[in-house]
Amino acid sequence: MGTVHAKSLDPLPMHGRDLDVHPEDFMETPDQGQDSKQEILENKDVVVQHVNIQGLGRTKEDLLGYEISDVFHAKNLIDVMKRAHVARQRLLRLGIFKDVEVLIDTSEGTDALPNGLDVTFEVTEVKRLTGSYNTMVGNNEGSMVLGLKLPNMLGRAEKLTFQFSYGTKETSYGLSFFKPQPGHFERNLTLNMYKVTGQFPWSSLKETDRGVSAELNFPLGVTNHTLKWEGVWRELGCLARSASFAVREESGHSLKSALSHTVSVDSRNSAIFPSRGALLRINQELAGYTGGDASFLKEDFELQLNRRLFWDSVLSASLWGGMLYPIGGQASCIADRFYLGGPTSVRGFGMYSIGPQSEGDYLGGEAYWAGGLHLYTPLPFRPGKGGFGDLFRTHFFLNAGNLCNLSYGDGPRAHLQKLAECIRWSYGAGIVLRLGNIARLELNYCVPMGVQSGDRWGSGAI
Numbered sequence: 001m002g003t004v005h006a007k008s009l010d011p012l013p014m015h016g017r018d019l020d021v022h023p024e025d026f027m028e029t030p031d032q033g034q035d036s037k038q039e040i041l042e043n044k045d046v047v048v049q050h051v052n053i054q055g056l057g058r059t060k061e062d063l064l065g066y067e068i069s070d071v072f073h074a075k076n077l078i079d080v081m082k083r084a085h086v087a088r089q090r091l092l093r094l095g096i097f098k099d100v101e102v103l104i105d106t107s108e109g110t111d112a113l114p115n116g117l118d119v120t121f122e123v124t125e126v127k128r129l130t131g132s133y134n135t136m137v138g139n140n141e142g143s144m145v146l147g148l149k150l151p152n153m154l155g156r157a158e159k160l161t162f163q164f165s166y167g168t169k170e171t172s173y174g175l176s177f178f179k180p181q182p183g184h185f186e187r188n189l190t191l192n193m194y195k196v197t198g199q200f201p202w203s204s205l206k207e208t209d210r211g212v213s214a215e216l217n218f219p220l221g222v223t224n225h226t227l228k229w230e231g232v233w234r235e236l237g238c239l240a241r242s243a244s245f246a247v248r249e250e251s252g253h254s255l256k257s258a259l260s261h262t263v264s265v266d267s268r269n270s271a272i273f274p275s276r277g278a279l280l281r282i283n284q285e286l287a288g289y290t291g292g293d294a295s296f297l298k299e300d301f302e303l304q305l306n307r308r309l310f311w312d313s314v315l316s317a318s319l320w321g322g323m324l325y326p327i328g329g330q331a332s333c334i335a336d337r338f339y340l341g342g343p344t345s346v347r348g349f350g351m352y353s354i355g356p357q358s359e360g361d362y363l364g365g366e367a368y369w370a371g372g373l374h375l376y377t378p379l380p381f382r383p384g385k386g387g388f389g390d391l392f393r394t395h396f397f398l399n400a401g402n403l404c405n406l407s408y409g410d411g412p413r414a415h416l417q418k419l420a421e422c423i424r425w426s427y428g429a430g431i432v433l434r435l436g437n438i439a440r441l442e443l444n445y446c447v448p449m450g451v452q453s454g455d456r457w458g459s460g461a462i
Contacts, residue, residue, distance in 0.1 A: 048072050048080060049107045049116040055123040059096060060155040066183030067091055071119055080104060084119055091121065093185060095159065096152040099124040126151050143167030156182055170197040170208075187218040202352045202456075204243035204361045205250070207335055208235040226262040229290070231255075234335060244359035250334045256294040258287035268306060273376075273393070273434050275314045279304040287336075288327055295327040296336060313377040320345070320401075321369040325408060337364030340403040341424075341456075345370045347399050348426035348446030350456030355403035357454045369419055370401030376432065393432045395444065400425035424450045 051071050053064055067090040074080040084102045091100050100123050107116030132147040143165050150160040159178040165171065174194040181187040192215070197208045211232030218225055234254045238247060261284050268277035281302045288295030300322025307315050326332045339352035339362065346354060355365045376393040383389045402423050406415050430444030448457040 044076050044115075046074070046077055046080060046115045046117050047113055048074050048119055049111070049113065050118045052118065052120045053123060054120060055125065057125050058128070058155050059123075059125060059152060063094075063156045063182050064091065067094070068121065077117075080117060080119065088121070090185075091123065094157045094180075096126060096157050097123045098126050128152075156180075157185070169199075172196045184218075186224070188216075190215040190217070199239055200352075201239060202339075202350065202362045203334065203364075204239045204247050205334065206237045206239045208237075209233070210235075222265055224264050224266070226260075228260045228262075229258070230260070231257045231290075231292070234333075236335060244361040246358035246363055247334070247361050254294055254333060254335075255292040256287055256336075257290040257292035258285050258294075259290060260285040268304070270437070272437055272440050273432075274304075274306040274316070275308045276306055278306065294333055294336065295330055296332060297325045297327060298336065299323050300338070311377065313375060316372075316374040316376065318372045318374075319369070320371070322367070323406070324366040326366075332366055334363055337366060338368045338403060339364050340368050340370060340401055343442060343444075345399070346401045346424055346426060346448075347397065347428065347444060348448035348457055349424060349451075350458070353456035354401070354424055354452075356405060365403040366405045367415065367419060368401065368403035370399070372400075373398045379431075391434045393434075395430045395432045395442065397429070397444070398425070398427045400450075422450070422452050424448070424452065424455065 048071055051068050053061070053068070056064075068087045071080065071083045071087050074083045081104070084104065088100050088102055091097055100121060103120040103122065105118050105120070107113060107118050128150065130149045130151065132145075134145050135142065144167075146164045146166075148162045152158065153160050157180050159176075161176045161178075162174070164173045172195055174192065174196070176193075177191045179189045192213045193211075194213075195208070195210045197206065199206050209232050211230060213228060213230040213232075215226060215228045232255070234256060236251050236254070238251060262281065264279070264281040266277070266279045266281075268274035268279055279302065283298075283300050285296075285298040287298075301320065303319045305317045309315055322338050324332055324337060339355075340346060341349035341354035342351035352364075353362055355368075356363045375396040377396075378385075379389055379392050379394060384392075400423055402419055402421070404418055404422075406418060408415075426446050426448040428444050428446040430442055433441040435441060451457050
């Protein structure tokens with residue numbers, strides 16, 4: 001067992017006295033010579049006789065058998081390299097190894113074949129307990145955040161995480177247990193217990209949730225599915241003394257027990273700056289049939305299409321929509337409704353400041369739609385091309401949307417007509433910065449249009 005620093009399998013460390021293969025065979029050479037060597041390696045029949053894993057401590061070997069078994073099916077040296085690379089990525093995906101190195105050597109011993117190979121994975125396990133500590137300042141509040149993680153808790157890629165946040169105003173915590181199915185990491189079960197407090201100044205509302213949930217994730221064909229049950233005790237209160245009477249009426253305690261199902265198809269090459277591919281996500285939530293005093297059916301969807309154009313420019317189109325249908329004659333809760341407006345939906349309008357409101361507090365709506373058309377181009381004259389400059393894009397956009405409440409006895413045509421009335425829209429341009437594969441930062445100049453009475457908006461840079 002040794003410490004591993006290799007992050008790629010191009011080329012793999014290997015020895016090949018019987019196969020006449022040397023590492024320099026994989027270095028760049030003139031095309032003709034490279035093609036001939038590639039052909040020789042592809043036609044050189046080999047047999048993978050043994051696959052070994054070195055460096056295991058608390059990890060169970062049966063878990064790893066699913067991840068590396070495909071290496072045995074390799075037919076030539078190039079195939080061995082490709083399958084070993086995939087196996088290495090699968091091992092790292094488990095989140096239980098800090099480093100993984102792959103060694104390919106000729107077989108030795110009494111049962112060794114002339115064309116036999118041994119593949120060895122040298123792994124370094126992560127620590128049994130890891131922690132983090134940081135402080136956060138924002139929204140006139142400071143907080144201390146403590147996180148603890150027990151990776152590979154029972155030896156089969158289970159993970160237990162705990163996060164505790166102590167703030168000047170509120171205290172929150174969350175405990176989560178993650179369990180994947182051996183051999184099918186995408187099929188996993190997550191159990192959560194939490195207390196979290198959110199402040200929503202656009203509604204003068206404060207919400208404290210204490211709950212438990214169970215979530216099952218699994219792929220089915222090209223789709224990914226999430227089944228979830230959540231039971232949450234919600235405490236709603238006013239954030240300010242100036243809160244409207246409509247918000248005060250919503251204050252108090254409620255219990256929500258809900259089943260939800262999410263299906264998604266995602267062929268995008270990036271979630272932050274996609275240049276091709278599409279995303280379709282559909283979510284349904286049913287509350288009330290498993291207990292609690294909140295009863296509703298909620299449906300919403302998201303669609304995104306991306307296409308690369310000339311000069312490295314990308315055209316992106318998005319559409320969102322949703323409806324909330326109260327069940328049993330109950331009025332919907334302000335915490336369950338949809339909200340619209342701001343840089344993530346209709347730019348140029350204040351955060352969640354479109355639609356029904358009372359005395360300056362926005363109450364959300366039971367139906368909404370929003371769409372956007374975006375054109376991303378490289379910076380003019382391409383400064384920093386191939387490096388830092390590629391993190392930036394010029395951004396031209398057109399956004400539109402509407403949010404309202406519906407009279408469900410009027411029929412679908414009346415619903416569509418109401419959603420088509422009083423459409424808010426905006427257009428503008430700006431610069432977008434990609435922050436790794438985590439987030440994006442936008443600086444835009446917006447011109448809001450279709451502003452209605454009560455909407456909060458502002459033209460200019462946001």
